[in-house]
Amino acid sequence: MSKMQENTGNQYKFAQRMSNTPRSFVREILKVTENPEIISFAGGLPNPQSFPVGPISTSVSEVLEESGSEALQYSTTEGYTPLRKYIAERYSSQGLxxxxxxxxxxxxxQQCLDLVGKVFLDKGDTVLLEKPTYLAAIQAFSLYEVQFKSVRLLEDGVDIDEMENMLSTENIKLFYAVTNFQNPTGITYSNNKRKKLAKLMxxxxxxxxxxxxxxxxxxxGSSIPPVKSYLDEGILFGSFSxxxxxxxxxxxxxxxxKVMEKLIIAKQASDLHSNYFTQRIVYQYLNTNPVDEHIQKIRNLYKKQRNLMIKMIEEHFPPQVKYTQPEGGMFLWVTLPEGTSSLELFDRAIEENVAFVPGQAFFAEGNGENTMRLNFTNSDDKGIEEGIKRLGNVIKERLSQN
Ligand SMILES: Cc1ncc(COP(=O)(O)O)c(C=O)c1O
Structure with a gap:
């Protein structure tokens, strides 16, 4: 084949980094669950009932009326200063x-993960992850051709002894942690663990x-300060999502x-700045609405959904099945008896029109075949009741075959 044919044919010369980066398993699963008949605990979606549609609509009009042509212009990479001040003040009121x-x-x-990768990660570096971890973090860091190690999660956060052992024997560049209501497990680091983690880092x-x-x-329960409050040099991500x-x-x-300077360069090269119009709208919304009341409504809604899911699990899952009882967030984590494949269970569950995410997707180094993630925020009460009942039956059926 001539050089010209090679370049125009179906053999593209993709960058090496793409060969080690899979498509998101969860996004693939979500395609299966698009069927409206399916009760899905698979997605990671907030409940759309919680979206402040009316107030956002008002904020859009206010921004356009008060400073329309400015809000539609390019802006600075750092972001809209009043919005950054708002975030800083909110942290200060919470003690950071x-x-x-x-x-x-x-x-x-999600972009924070990519920017951190750009700024810190060289090919061959070792990144330490929780076991299990947020799937899209594995994907984002994989693009930087790094190696992964992972450390066990216990009920109150990462296993500190195992971690110390790893840090003392491996050349680890960074550790990525989701410290509150982790995705996928729902686990939260205790205050004590946070302090120990800060010291280790x-x-x-x-x-x-x-x-x-x-x-x-x-x-x-009551909120716990971020690890960053014990480790000033730590890097913390937040989100309005x-x-x-x-x-x-x-x-x-x-x-x-010092880190910010590099992050700004990385972001400039990537997208100049985040959507300025949206930043203005969100700031206007935050500034003109009782945000704490709004957040409290979300908490009340999710608490109800979480409690219902746990009640149904207690009633319908066999007693050998273990599950986490998160104090917040959107997920709980189920561990089936050893040797039970949640991937096989997934196929059976889909036949019964119910979906979840098989847990092994969240393990960077394999394992977790007997685990699964359940989202409780994006189903109504009837869906939770019926879906967990069906899932319980599928699990019982599977365990009776062992
Ligand atoms: C742990 C974690 N990090 C980051 C994200 C990305 O969130 P966003 O980019 O919407 O802020 C998610 C979304 O589900 C998440 O669970």
Missing amino acids: NVNEDEILITNGS RDYDTILIEDNPYGEIRFM KIVSPGMRLGWIVARE
């Missing part, structure tokens, strides 16, 4: 002292990436000035 110069507005917290000179899109959605709207795609990174 940061100023607006330490905040960069991003295209959702400092002792072993490892970068901490603390991803916190669910922190405000605590519907039980779960408290305002995911479709508006706004998140942020909190980092020290």
